[in-house]
Amino acid sequence: MIENKPFYKKGWFISLAVVVVLLFALIGGFIKSANSMATSEQGVEEQLGQVQTVLQRRADLIPNLVNAVKGQQKQEKSVYSDITKARTQYYNAKNQYNNASSTSDKVNALNTQERSLNILVGSIKEAYPNLASNSNMQTLMVQLEGSENRISVERNRYNQAARAYNDKIVKFPGSIVAGMTGHKKVNYFTADSNAQNAPSVNF
Numbered sequence: 001m002i003e004n005k006p007f008y009k010k011g012w013f014i015s016l017a018v019v020v021v022l023l024f025a026l027i028g029g030f031i032k033s034a035n036s037m038a039t040s041e042q043g044v045e046e047q048l049g050q051v052q053t054v055l056q057r058r059a060d061l062i063p064n065l066v067n068a069v070k071g072q073q074k075q076e077k078s079v080y081s082d083i084t085k086a087r088t089q090y091y092n093a094k095n096q097y098n099n100a101s102s103t104s105d106k107v108n109a110l111n112t113q114e115r116s117l118n119i120l121v122g123s124i125k126e127a128y129p130n131l132a133s134n135s136n137m138q139t140l141m142v143q144l145e146g147s148e149n150r151i152s153v154e155r156n157r158y159n160q161a162a163r164a165y166n167d168k169i170v171k172f173p174g175s176i177v178a179g180m181t182g183h184k185k186v187n188y189f190t191a192d193s194n195a196q197n198a199p200s201v202n203f
Helices: 011-072 077-099 101-127 133-170 172-181
Strands: none
Touching: 011 077, 011 101, 011 133, 011 172, 077 101, 101 133, 133 172
16 A cells, blocks of 8 residues: 655655755855855955055145244255155055045055155154154154054054955855855955154264
8 A cells, every 4th residue: 555645755855855955055054154255345445545545644744844844944946846856756656545446556555655654754854853853853753653553553453454354265065155255365464564663863
């Protein structure tokens, strides 16, 4: 006698149910991983914006530094030529940052911005070494040092966010999801003697 089992107890239905459950689990895992990458990517972008903000603060202090020098010393064309070139490099790099299509391009643009700011301060330091007695200059130097400390902090925070994001990109199964969704690793800020180290500005 043939046993008439309910369809949900039959082997083909059980197999189908298992496949469907596994399929939904895979889709759910894919969506969760993709969303996690997108969230981390936004965190990286946000932190890049913070680096840009503190760089801008430092850049805003430079005209005050230049004006203070003008008030203390006779203007030297060669010095202000260097300052003008560095300013141009800074604003070009700032435009590159604003127009960059990738996080790595933004990191490169920020490195160029900081390099140009260091040149600005360094050029004035070499040309005018006898301004320590000016109280306005001392105050300005403290502000510049504070800005550099903020830049360092925000770069470190960016690197932490970038590390968390890159880990999701390279680890399995995130690497598969990243390949399907177009997520790519981002660059870190690295120690560069020309771009990252602030000059000594003790006038």
